[in-house]
Amino acid sequence: MKRKLALLLAVIMVCMIILPACGTKSGTDGTGTGTGTGTGTGTGTGTGNDGGKAVETLAVNVGPDPDTIDPALNSAVDGGTMINHAFEGLMALDKNGVPTEAQAQKVEVSEDGRVYTFYLRDDIKWSDGKPVTAHDFVYAWNRAANPETAADYAYMFDVIEGYEDVANGVAGAKLNVVAKDDKTLVVTLVTPIPYFLELCAFPAYMPVRQDIIEANGDAWATKVETYIGNGPYKITEWVPGSHITMSKNEHYYNVSKLGPNNIKFVLMDDDVAILNAFRQGEILFADSMPNDEIDAWRDKPEFNLEGQLGTYYVSFNVTKAPFDNPKVRQAFTLAVDREFIVKNIGKAGQVPAGAFVPTGLTDADPTKEFREVGGDYYDPYDYEGNLEKAKQILAEAGYPNGQGLPPIEYIYNEGTGHQAIGEALQDMWGKLGAQVTLASQEWNTFLNTRKNGDYQVARNGWLCDYNDPISMLDMWITGGGNNDAQWSNAQYDALIKEIKTTTDKNKRFELMHKAEDIIFDEWMLCPIYYYVDIYLLNTKVEGFYSSPLGFKYFMYASVK
């Protein structure tokens, strides 16, 4: 009797094993990545929205599961890439990274450069067929700027008049963005901003649907049915942690020019697995690869290297000894062999940095780079010379041969690359006579430590939000949320304020160079290298492009 009961229990347990195994299979189209042969220029009878046969699917990996693909809430590059396919702004970046008319067919700029009038296209529609109006932009921008929405990128709207009041939660405050009629949008800026049209192509500036968001809350951006966009593609299948498949949006005005019928964003996380899938041809694009593999791939045609607007640097905590002394900071900055780090640790073709603002940003004269005009603050390729100078400066600071320097702890977040750089710095600073210990911290703890200034010297990095040096410079204002150095300089604060309000383009850039000069008068940070973006692209793919902010564009790609 009892034994029978035991058997019964055993059967129940076995059922618990088997039943989920027999459960519903997620109804997908199976067969993965048919890398179709057509070049995809045909009109592609768009109605096949049942996700049925994948006639021509381009499978790519731009990152793991995005935290959010709500245009207002997203602040990640991979999420931005997906949003760029499902939405379209007033402007869109073309192959050369130049903002061109997209949802707007014409832009007029007032003489003082502060008032932009956008005339929307007549044939623009949402993926559910409703027309896109200027009101959609008004709603979207106010929503993103409002602190209630709690968007990371709310500050991207600080160029528009009225932002200050909106950000401070003044009741009834609105951005000065007016829909004159359904097709005319008038935007008034605080000051003429040379990169405003580029902002209009940025994911945070995409329009969203008021009726849908009000009915569904934040959840609107988590479901296929409610994720209504105005972009070239629309999501037709979404399995969190697995893939997001987008298909041509038949309501998109330019639908006949689009490339693949479907784009499948495979949400992979493991670099080795990503590389395996790429080798297999299961994905035709991979945005990351294991560091150890870079050498083996560097010379293959699949390997691509592009500049990225950002800098890997070391933060000194200017309130903690010995880094409260600018001379010590200068000595430590000079004593770094950047070529060694780039060649032996970074390996991906990063550029040794001689300043904070990276290469790739244009100056007042658009044919010149900001970096070209500004020059380097030290020669990043002359390690021997710099080291000699560093020793001398350290002696001037009162620490000859490092004597009298307190023990120094360098902190970094877990990760083999960061650790290797930490070890290199330990060795290089050791040549100054400094006793450096290394400490790794778990990511979130690290962010907290750095933000609160509970450290002496720490790894850091910053990627531009838009193609303008101010995106690198304004983080160092006193009390800024990302001012991990705890640095404060009244002259610098005043300069940044002036840059943000000045109307003269040449003056503006002059002031930005001046601001960067102050950073290196004080030596408040130690640049290591300018980031690069590496990715693997199958040689069969044509018509793909990427932007310096790291966004990838697959909508006009085709497969040979």
Add this chain to the structure above:
Amino acid sequence: MARYIAKRVILSIFTLWLVATITFFLMFMVPGGPFLSEKTPSKATLEALNKRYGLDQPVIVQYKNYMINFLKGEYGESLKQRGRTVEDIISSGFKVSARVGGLAVAVALCIGVPLGCIAALNRGKWLDNTIIVIATCGIAVPSFVVSTVLMIIFSVKLNWLPTYGLTSWKHYVMPVMALSFYPTAYISRLMRSSMLEVLGQDYMRTAKAKGLSQFWILFKHALRNAILPIVTYLGPLLAYTLTGSFVVEKIFTIPGLGNEFISSIINRDYTMIMGTTIFLAALLIILNLLVDIAYKIIDPRIKFK
């Protein structure tokens, strides 16, 4: 019997409450927060976020609110994956993990049990030795090594199996193999030793003396007794396998629950940490309860108290 079960259920609820409470307070003691990132949001944004999720209140008030909501069946919204509820994330992830994990446990049983029997019946012979060597390897080699090796062999070299996703039966092969490797090895060792013990019992000799066939002796008498330790092991094995493996799911890009356990902690996604912890604890408690009941019924020497 009924009293015993009632007692265990009450104890289980207490255990669950204890786990939830300890986790809740430990979670807030860890430095960092859910809204930190390389680009810190502005002060106004942080304040708005904290207010929205009630994180601006004292921890003890938050605890009270959480518990009340929990009893109402509201597990909250993920702080990181905005717009998705904890319930939604856990249920969609668990469905996938349980399917893969369930298959893995089934495979482990179907292979491990016979292997153990064969080893026991051939004690000391080369077959036994071979199985022991394989089983030892299975216990020693971690799953990320197994997964990577499988992927290199079957996907990269032979090109037989796809590397990511879960859309056809082919996709299941490698993750299930990777997940079942350890339990298969463990079960076969367990099976071997318990089988050896049973084979030495008097009633086995009696059965033989009665003239029963070798097959009948093995299946009717030996196996039914020898399999009991496996049933015991099945409880925790099921709980851990059904909730997914962080490593295997990451490598094969499986949208399961395993990933959520780790990433919720890295992200300080408080509601998700609570949700996943309570879910795993509850599953573990329920399965262990089932096993204990089964075990005590099977072994009459243990009395219900």
